[in-house]
Amino acid sequence: MLSYGLANRVVLITGANNPQGIGAATAYAFANEGAKLVLVYKRICRPFDKDKTNENGADRYYAANAGNAEAVESKLKEMGADYLIVEGDISDEEAVKEIYSTALERYGKVDILVNNAAVDDENGFDTIEKINRQVIDDTFAVNVRGSILMMQELIKHRGDYGRIINISTDASQVFAGQITYGASKATLEALTRSVALEVAKYGITVNCVAPGPTQTGWIDADFEKTVVSMIPMGRLIQPEDIADTIVFLASERARMLTGQVIKVSGGHAL
Secondary structure (H helix, E strand, C coil), X not given: CCXXXXXXXXXXXXXXXXXXCHHHHHHHHHHHCCCEEEEEECCCCCCCCHHHCCCCCHXXXXXXXXXXXXXXHHHHHHHCCEEEEEECCCCCHHHHHHHHHHHHHHHCCCCEEEECCCCCCCCCCCCCCXXXXXXXXXXXXXXXXXXXXXXXXXXXXXXXXXXXXXXXXXXXXXXXXCHHHHHHHHHXXXXXXXXXXXXXXXXXXXXXXXXXXXXXXXCCHHHHHHHHCCCCCCCCECHHHHHHHHXXXXXXXXXXXXXXXXXXCCCCCC
């Protein structure tokens, strides 16, 4: 098995309570490398039909994101992983400090940050004709401010190794129908480049992974047919596809890669 030399590295991953999500897949990938995990999540409560959570679609996705990472923890236990799970709101500065304090108390360091947590508007208000202040503020609070605060704390507590991987979306530059979400992710890509230049002197790399349509439980069978037709490689992206790229970027093998936005999209939204 290919090893990336990440044994005993401490990885902090946000947005990790969906067992079908990118955060969970990334946690499992790092666990397979022998890394130690700090998983952060916040319950996002949206109405869902419990009778529809056994198949992919909005109800399964909403149910997963309203949960407490129990399913993710169960798998990590089976893997024999060394992990810590923290519930916290990364948009809150004091909560971010507490997250890092808890991680440092347990492991003494944080080597790698994966900024995966994000929110969007599910009510159809994220268009130029319907947008309101609440949608703008809520979206940027997590996707931008939260990501900045998480990066700032890693840099503040930096050790002899540092990797930051931000998660964007492949359609960030043109996202009609979700203009604030897209804008927040485009902002995160710009931050990736700027922060990469600022922290290169510390040997810290900062990169961004921009997934295409990824099956994290939200794409139902009917919508899958539509989405796949827009992906040149002819299949949905899987969370493991994103996780594999993140693990590479976190490794010593990617030591001279920084300030990059890498689309993992099967050719979608190029």
